[in-house]
Amino acid sequence: MQQQVANVATAETAVAKMTLEEEAKRKKRLWALGLLGFFAIVSVGTFAYNEYYIYLSVYLWFGMIYGMCLQYGRFCFSSAFRDLFAIKVPRMLVGIVIATLLFGAVSAPITAIGLSTFHAAPVSSHAIIAGVFFGIGMVIAGGCASSSLYKTGEGNMNALIVILSLSLTQALFADVGGWANNFVPEAWTQSAAARGLPASINVTDGWVDQYLAGYVWNQPAVTYAEVLGMSNASVSGAFVGNLLVGIVVPASLLLAVVYVLYWRKGYRRKQQKAGKDVSGFTGELAGYWSMIIANKRTAIAGLILGIACALHMLVIQGLRVKFGFKNAGVLLERIGWDFGLSVQGTVFDPGYWYVTTQEAQWVGWTLQKMGVENLDNIYFGFVNGIPNPAINPADWMSFALIGGAAIIALYHNEFKFKKPTWETAMWSVIGGAFMGIGARLGLGCNVGAFFVRVANGDCSGWLFGLGMAGGAYMGVKFFNWWTERKLAKEAEACGL
Template structure:
């Protein structure tokens, strides 16, 4: 189990991170009120600072937080389950999410559909930086107990251990920004390649992507048949409106919702959903306030990035959406009665959270993204960079599973009743 899974009984859907479902608990009124007030206040501040378009992105962020929490849509646990015991259910949910996102992205990118913006996908160069960064991210996920999106929604859900992961994430992101050019300019790097740039265009790119995703999904059945993982327990779930508002959602619902929200992000933001660039901004602003000449770093010298560093946080779309995810998860967790702050976290778990966060933050910067920007957004944008990132991150997962016991974290076994 990851740090949050160890700290409390999970409240997940039939195919959630742990595969266990509980009946909804009574709402936690104080956290719910606090979360709702903060959500409204931040929304008002966003409108005042950046206008209606940024407010729309903030609302999309709130929705992301609620969906991630209710579906317990995990990236860290999905890869851990597949690698450790051959359980492929969660990874198949990834393929569904990616397939639907590709279907939605193809016409939007082909026709340039955007509300006041010209949408562009995440298509990044192939190179050593991607290989090293994705491996570090995969390793860090398993040590830190969460991925980029998981870090935000678990912090909103009250998982104290993951706060340390977020701190490490920010530190690692700043370090990655500091020597970004070493990896992108000094180390070997190839071109940015999109499948849509081939003669077949977006139609062919979509067909190829769906075919590969179908093969990935099929391979999980083969792995499961060979390794025979344990059955996942499924106690009865709540019914009707109670399940929608306060209970758990099936992974396939989360997959469809995340794909749709990512498409909305593309339309209103002009680029797919991302997370970790905000961590680099937050950390760099803190370092700048401490007297570090962050503005002189090549990473922040480009005009657009320099403007971002000099401007308010609420003018940065990714930051606004990240804050929305945290608050959306907070409200969802409080409404579902599962918001619990844990006062005691084992020292080794704290160390693992920080180290894992640093590895993920650094890896995400030099690899042009995390499990959201590179993996989800890259593959949905038909970038070969996204596929390379995924393959190497799985290799990092293998290494992370070997390192987990060093930080007091368990590794799923074939005899476990859930994984």
Template structure:
């Protein structure tokens, strides 16, 4: 058990470190797709999915892990994903983003994170659980995308890899702007770890490998699971309010590791500092965090659980959720950023 939790803490810490140092933020990436037509972070996400998918499908096909596919509610997934997309713009970060931004000292992220954990716990264990279950009854469909299409999952992996490689090549072929930078303060490994800003495509490869490692480590314990944020976040609140130690599982140490890794990265790069939000940001963090927990619970996952992990397993729910999360992000970005500028 100790080694299991240690593996979760290690994977989470590495993820948090990479997220912080590369500024790997899917909320900002999806927002930029709509506002500035900048798709680079989305392409990075596709890289992470592709890298993970090759390993995960191999584990499934060889029988090393059991089938991860379960029927799901199309209705609940769409509604929850759109709501989640709206909420992450309000909260200025998705579920994972609030964890790693909290590690940088952002008070607004701590507030959004707490609201997200509370509402997720209410949906999973509390007074909103009945609402979640009733929503999940409508429009249930098969989660196994390859089986639904009657083809091998490897064809879907091949298609994803080809599309990703084409988009990455197209992106890297464009001339990049060379921004002025300050002379480095450090040298060697310290410069590479705490000062150099790594390209999101490089970070995406590392994230994909760590996401695959999560599947592999869980498989060694007889579990079919990868990265997940919402369930563990709700479990922390459940444990704190009931004392149920069974809720302290692998996923809890994963999310705590993300917080720790981000803090170490921010501290080492002198980017950690406590920052108080203004009243508007405070209100958005509270509302966004609460809606985030509700949306992620209805959708059965967040940008990591659905958008990164389920998509790699070629889950119908994962790809549908990812699309509608982006739709929700674009809708909220329009009303928060684009429309006010047009009226100004």
């Protein structure tokens, strides 16, 4: 009898637990629908108020897609390199390379018809150095610029600290002058001064200003198509120059190297154990293919990301033609938001997926409101501006990216509020700062300076990637050293 009562009690407890879990899941889904409803109301409401707001809504909904894809595919450059160098698992890296290839394949026709919003960045060794800074930072922080956004959407507060640190560092670094001018080569200062920039831009006071106007702008900004003497906006240029030569060939070679160094041995051992023949070229090809399809989730996310990125460029370009402007600064002026525009009347309006500049901008705007004069530098004052984050097109994309990631995380019961510890917060701040410096030196992050550039045939993209890999390797080695040192200290304290 007692046993029966105990069984009934256990069953009731289990049912109650299940009911509670179901209730928690239901609440999370309601939160997800609430978020979706919020974005829908913002889009419809602003469009009803003024047609021009559809331009910002385009950023918003594509941002949502990016967030959903990133969360679903666990798309993280930091994990990709950390897994490869620390535990020799190449799955995420392969997924990212495949995603880049797919994005390139979808971008090529957009480029061929002359509707791409992409512009090549200057090519020189600065991209490698910037990549090194960024790579070190993302491993230390435990997330790259884009993954920190989607992880924030999952409730990870360490990721939020990374974003805050990255944003603040960029805003300060872009404006640092005075003592920092002592580290500027004289040739940069002279070259920057000779640019003839508007008087409101104090180009000879500021490390980044002189770096940009005195060095970076002097470097060629070319795509593979242009190097081969083709026009980007042609079938041969877009498909042969940018896609085949700029993406397919180097990506295939990179994957081949990864296969030989990190995949082949394990694959062959498994196949031989199963009694399968892995000899000859066919066996190698089968192994190569097995590596490519190993991370289907990231590849699927990459495919959707690629399509979304290309469509984003197409829709933005269509709206620019429709409304008759080439930069959203004009749009903001038309709808009455003219504070924080650059001296040229422009704001940051990439026309495609981008992460870091809008993060720097909202901190720049906040600092400006606190009395800091930061519209006299090139980054904010001459090009990107510091518009109110509430009407900054690229900020709409980032907010929606976090929202999109939150929606998918809530639906998959992967949303969890994670409080940082003092130690993880410290690493987030340091890593974010490194990434912020790397992003400003490289004029972009793992998305803007690597993913988008490589996919669009920009010669600087792979250079940044090379630096990022080197930096990530250093970051992994540093972390291994740090962990071993910490464990040794703890063991010593325990008298082991």
